[in-house]
Amino acid sequence: MIVGFGLVLNLLLLLVAANSHRGKHAAVVARRMVNIESNLHFNSLRTDGTPVSLIEYYVSSDACPDVEGLSNNGNPVLLLxxxxxxxxxxxxxxxxxxxxxxxxxGHFDSAMRKPRGNFFGTLKKLDLSHSDARRLARHFVIRHPDARHWLPGQDESHVHDTEWFEFQVESVYFIGGFGDRAYIGNISGEVYHRHLGCDKIVDPNEYLHLGDRQETAKLLDSASDRDSSRGFFQLIKSIVTQY
Structure with missing residues (x-):
């Protein structure tokens, strides 16, 4: 009886340790995704309490290491x-x-197998120096060329009421893909900001010069599928989704 209880306890501890490792790896995938993508859904509440989700441009603070005043820890930076x-x-x-x-x-690609996450936290208005604001603007326009028309403090701006904000991530509900082969669950802000392992956070400028954003897709696919089965059906699925 005691032996059986000890065996169950050890199995539970192994499952907890394995899930913790997958959670840390999921944090790497989430951080990469935030760094590579450039649009987000801003989820807020109307006065009557109805949820509203609207698309907004952003750039990852990881992509702006030369801008002082940013956290440079994976927080999205928005222009509102x-x-x-x-x-x-x-x-x-x-x-x-x-x-x-x-x-x-592509038409045959599956959104359900893609990484995605709901990021919880607070929005902080940025107070940047003139030089840092210009550096941030350069990074932003690399991702969003049309945004030059509503940059704060720019002479050519057509809109003069925009401000820089940093969304300070406190936790993430992450879905790495299908649950049988990818991590689904919560990631703490501490793990998201800290655990990068040996994986390189990708410089978005590197992909801007590739001329083929499929390379970006392959990078995230390889990261999200690393913990998955490498069986025959997964191979067939990978081949099909390339066309």
Whole structure:
């Protein structure tokens, strides 16, 4: 009886340790995804409590190491207009979250097997020096060339009410893909910000010069599938989704 209880306890401890390892790896995948993607859904509440989710541009703070005043720890950096619904809802009710997902490629690709996450935290208005604001603007325009028309303090800007914000990630509900082969669960802010392992956070400029964003897709696929089965059906599925 005692032997059986000890065996069950050891198995439970092994499962906890394995899940913890997968959670840390999922944090790496989530951080890579935030660094590579460039659009998010800004989730807020209307005055009547109805949830609203609107797309906004962002750039990862990991992509802006030369900008002082940023956390440089995977937090998304947004440019919001005071006229926007996202901004107005945030001002009325500071309860917000953001959703980021890996972009779907091609008709036969599956969004359900892609990494995505709901990021919980707080929005912080940035107070940057003139030189740091210009550096941040350069990084932002690399990802979003049309954003030059509403950059704060720019002469050519057509909109003069935009401000820089950093979304400070406190936790992530992460879905790595299908549950039988990818991590699904919570990632603490501490793990998301700290655990990068030996994996390199990708410089988005590197992909801008590749001329083929499929390389970006392959990078995230390899990261999210590392813990999955390498069986025959997974191989067939990988081949099919490339076309």
């Amino acid at each position: 207009s005071k006229m926007s619904t996202s901004y107005k809802n945030w001002r009325r009710n500071s309860t917000v979250s953001v959703t980021i997902e890996k972009e779907k490629w």
